[in-house]
Amino acid sequence: MGFFSNLFGKQTCCLCGTECGPLKRDKIKDKQYICSDCTRKCSEYVKLSELDKNAVEDHIRFMEKREKIYQDLLQNSKCSALPSTVREKGIRFYDDYGFLVIAANKNTKNKVNHEVIRYDEVMSYEMYTEMNKPTEQGKPETFKEDGIILKLVAPNPNMGAADSNNKNQHPYPWNTRDIKLCFRKSEKDTNYADNAIQHFDWIFGVHDSSKGLFNFGMSKEEKRDLQAKTDMAKLMGGVMKAAIKGEDPEGNEKLMEQMEQAQKSADDASSSGLAVYSRKADEAENQVN
Template sequence: MGVFGNIFERKLCDICGKECNIFGGTKLKDGRLCKECVNKLSPRLENLKHLTVDDIRDHLAYREENEEKVKNFNVTHVIGGKGTKLYLDIEKKELIISNENNWRNTNPDVLNFSQIVGNDVDIKENRTELKTKDENGKEVSFDPKQYKYSYNFYIYLDVNTPWFNSIPIKVNGYTVEGFDSYDYDTCYLQTQEMCEILDLLKDDQLDVVDEAIEYYKELENSPRKKYNKTYYANSKRYSRSSDYYEKKDPRKNHYKF
């Protein structure tokens, strides 16, 4: 055996015993995982380096139970737009959050409504300066400066599970250009709807869910292009104050009343 003796020998997965990749697979606190086993984990599971082989065994048992729950999941309500959707099974008080149309094949984590802790809205604004050219063809700023704005709509959901505690939900699909558009208002309303419905599920106010979905569906069918100071007062909310939504909405910074 030469100096390079063991370098090319593949390390074995501590769960299934198969060979890991040439880099030694995914490291755990006290072992390693092959790619096939990693693919079985919840994508929401983080910090694998801090988990032991025994933790992973427990997690994989949970994932098998979860797969059964997905099979038996009976969708009663779908909430959301082009990005992430909430799927409810209101009889079983279960929730699936997914941005994939084929979610039934991806073993998405099934949450019980009682595991919902809370959520917070975050509308991210991105600003790019628009430029023009001077007489020499050199790129220069407009006077006054001009900007192009784009937006992504997020809800950060806090949950109480043994495996993960937060789920970022991106409400919109493609990035929304500009704030004075039907697109912006539609995504904004969808964000508010998800946020309010997650609150209703958390508070076990299930008898109000149908009404809330119906109400937001109507609003989303006629989005308002122009934002004004009565915007928040004019829409019904089920759990949060108009101040909460106003604070979270970057549109308010662009209009002077």
């Protein structure tokens, strides 16, 4: 086929076989195309042009599984929605499951599946503000919009995830663009971006080393450390007793439970509390398998 027929001619969707014109398709790797109906099943933020046919198929299965987590578990559970009334985009935090879902006022891209992201897949979060250039010289800039930019942990440890300080993070399986979420386009609307940052700080344990007024003198970090030591002491005590009685610890159910608990507490102590959400997200994923 010549240049113009490639550019303007109809192509066949390599996934479903539909014929699609130039405005109704996306180019993926290896000079193949997928139709707009198949694109609707993909994440808005994944770089489809980097994926070949098999990878796109994997990605759609992944999105469908995440959608099932949303439908079966998250949808009717309590969440912190920021902003509480979505004007453009927003984030719904499901702390009980360790997942967040991106909320949109309008589904402009007609996506079929929600963007469902594990807390431990978030590599960074920051607030952004954009201003309009002044229309006349000497006049001040005016507010354009603000919101949150999320970056996800890259699938290949050599491509970005190394920037992450937290070894307990979980790679998102696909390379993504920055997830730019506009919270408001008018300064008259309440600022929720600060609240979202605070919620992320809380999830990632950013201020855990500071001592709150009502913490009885212990920071969250110190409490987690103490919990880990207490659980380890319990475990060691149990092991000693079993050893004295000549029992095999592997056959002792209570001891095995204590061992598991000590392991969990040690994980929590070493990963600023994020491990709690990783466990919740793992459980949610196993539930909808």
